[in-house]
Amino acid sequence: MTQSLTIRRPDDWHLHLRDGAMLEGVLPETTRHFGRAIIMPNLVPPVVRGDDARAYRDRILRALPEGATFEPLMTLYLTEETDPDDVAAAHASGLVHAVKLYPAGATTNSASGVRDFDRVAPVLEKMAEIGLPLCVHGEVTDGKIDIFDREAVFIDRILDPLRRRTPGLRVVMEHITTANACAYLAESDGDLGATVTTHHLMINRNHILAGGIKPHYYCLPVAKREVHREALVELVTSGNPHAFLGTDSAPHARDAKENACGCAGIFTAPVTLSCLAEVFDQAGKLDMLEDFAAVNGAAFYGKPQADTQVTLVKGDPIEIPEWVETGAGPVRVFDPGMPLHWRVAE
Ligand SMILES: NC(=O)N[C@@H](CC(=O)O)C(=O)O
Numbered sequence: 001m002t003q004s005l006t007i008r009r010p011d012d013w014h015l016h017l018r019d020g021a022m023l024e025g026v027l028p029e030t031t032r033h034f035g036r037a038i039i040m041p042n043l044v045p046p047v048v049r050g051d052d053a054r055a056y057r058d059r060i061l062r063a064l065p066e067g068a069t070f071e072p073l074m075t076l077y078l079t080e081e082t083d084p085d086d087v088a089a090a091h092a093s094g095l096v097h098a099v100k101l102y103p104a105g106a107t108t109n110s111a112s113g114v115r116d117f118d119r120v121a122p123v124l125e126k127m128a129e130i131g132l133p134l135c136v137h138g139e140v141t142d143g144k145i146d147i148f149d150r151e152a153v154f155i156d157r158i159l160d161p162l163r164r165r166t167p168g169l170r171v172v173m174e175h176i177t178t179a180n181a182c183a184y185l186a187e188s189d190g191d192l193g194a195t196v197t198t199h200h201l202m203i204n205r206n207h208i209l210a211g212g213i214k215p216h217y218y219c220l221p222v223a224k225r226e227v228h229r230e231a232l233v234e235l236v237t238s239g240n241p242h243a244f245l246g247t248d249s250a251p252h253a254r255d256a257k258e259n260a261c262g263c264a265g266i267f268t269a270p271v272t273l274s275c276l277a278e279v280f281d282q283a284g285k286l287d288m289l290e291d292f293a294a295v296n297g298a299a300f301y302g303k304p305q306a307d308t309q310v311t312l313v314k315g316d317p318i319e320i321p322e323w324v325e326t327g328a329g330p331v332r333v334f335d336p337g338m339p340l341h342w343r344v345a346e
C-alpha cells in the first residue's frame with residue numbers, strides 16, 4: 001500500500017531569490033511547492049527602503065512562471081541609516097512584512113548591516129509599536145569567538161539584551177543551529193519565533209569536513225555537532241508553535257561555491273519537501289509536518305492559513321537532480337546524503 005500525506009500548502013519563512021537571471025532560474029523551484037515566502041533583502045545593493053522593496057517585488061512578480069500563484073512577502077534590510085518612518089509607511093501599505101538584521105560582516109552580503117546596535121534603537125522601537133517582526137541573523141562577528149560558538153554567544157551578548165531593551169518587539173531567530181537557541185526559544189514568550197532550515201535538520205559538521213572539504217554543505221550559521229542537529233529535530237517534531245520552516249535556500253553559482261574562498265549558502269528549494277518528509281517520517285512524527293511547514297509560521301506572522309494543499313507520496317527513492325541550470329550559472333541542489341522516499345504528487 002502506498003503511503004501518502006496531504007498537508008496545507010507550505011510557506012517558506014526565509015528564502016533567497018536573488019535577482020536577474022538567477023531569480024528567473026530559481027523562482028520556479030519555490031513556486032512549484034510553496035504558496036508564500038519571506039524574501040530576504042541581501043541583494044547587492046541591499047533592499048533598504050520601501051521603494052527598493054516595491055521594485056524588487058515587481059521584478060519577482062514579473063519572473064513568476066505562467067499560472068503560478070505565489071505571494072512574495074517583502075522585507076527591508078536594516079542599516080544604521082534606516083528611517084523609522086519609511087519602515088512604518090512600507091508596513092502600513094501592506095508591502096513589507098519584516099525587517100532583517102544582519103550584523104555587519106556576519107554572512108553573505110551583510111557589509112551594509114549593523115555595527116552599533118544603539119544606532120538602530122529608534123527603528124526597533126517603532127517596529128515594537130507597530131508589531132512589525134525583526135528577523136535576525138544571530139551570529140556575533142567578533143573574530144575572537146570560535147565560528148561554532150557565534151550563535152550561542154550572540155544570544156547572550158546581543159539578542160537577549162536587545163529584547164529586554166525593546167519590550168514588545170517581535171523577533172525571529174533565523175536559521176537556528178544549536179541546542180542553545182532551542183532552549184532560549186523554549187523559555188521565551190510568544191514574541192519570539194525561530195526558523196529552522198531543511199539542511200540543518202539533515203547535516204552536521206562532519207558532512208562539511210570529514211573525508212574532504214565539501215563546499216556545497218557550507219552555509220552560515222555553519223552546521224554544528226550532531227547533538228545540535230538532534231535538538232533541532234526534537235524542536236520541530238515536538239509541535240512547538242514558535243518554530244517554523246525557513247529553508248534559507250540560498251543559491252550561488254558553481255564557481256562561487258567551488259572556490260578557494262567558497263561562499264556560504266545551500267540551495268534546498270527543489271528538494272525541501274522530500275527532505276522534510278524524510279526527517280519527520282524517520283522521527284515517527286509525520287503528523288507534525290504540517291504545523292512546522294504550513295501552520296506555525298502563518299500564525300506567527302498573523303497571516304491566514306493556506307486554503308490549498310499538497311500531497312506527498314512515499315515510494316522508491318526519488319532521483320535528485322544534481323544541478324539547476326540558470327542564466328547565472330549552474331547551482332548545486334542540496335544532497336541530503338541519504339535516500340529520499342517522499343515525492344510531491346503533481
Ligand atoms: N545562509 C547562508 O549561508 N547564506 C545566505 C545568507 C544568510 O542567510 O545568512 C546567502 O544569502 O547566501
Ligand SMILES: [Zn+2]
Nearest residue numbers: 107137174220
Ligand atoms: Zn543568515
Ligand SMILES: [Zn+2]
Nearest residue numbers: 016040248250
Ligand atoms: Zn538566509
